[in-house]
Amino acid sequence: MSATIPLLLVWGVLVGLDLVTVSQIMIARPLVAGSVAGVILGDPLSGGLVGIVLELFALDILPAGAAKYPDYGLGAIAGAATVAGAPDVLALGLAVMVGLVIASLGGAAIQVVRRLNAADLRGREKAVDRGDPRVVAVVQYRGVARDMARALLVTAAGLG
Secondary structure (H helix, E strand, C coil), rough: CCCCCHHHHHHHHHHHHCCCCCCCCCCCHHHHHHHHHHHCCCCHHHHHHHHHHHHHHHHHCCCCCCCCCCCCHHHHHHHHHHCCCCCCHHHHHHHHHHHHHHHHHHHHHHHHHHHHHHHHHHHHHHHHHHHHHHHHHHHHHHHHHHHHHHHHHHHHHCCC
């Protein structure tokens, strides 16, 4: 079990980055995020079940532009960790509840990251307007680092 938590944290960072910041290869979908978390935890069925339920919530929201939305992928990881190895269906309800809370926390954290990114950009506006590639790169890397930190902290909260 000692390697499980670090693997889940790394998975959470990848899922968090996939939502908007980096790849968008759909690993942030709750079905995928929960299923992989279930595999890591040794209970792929439970992880998949949590992922399916949270996917139904996520289907109602299109994360595009500046829309506010929960981070259901990180919620699915937390839900999978909650239900892994539990013997009955009541654990699934608890896992979904945990997943929804963590998804909401992740969504609120996205807004914080966006505000921090905007403040960082405002502080370097003139250099960006000039097209200084070094400054643009620094702003981009800092934004990715902020989102990595967000995903790590939200995942850790969900596993706690």
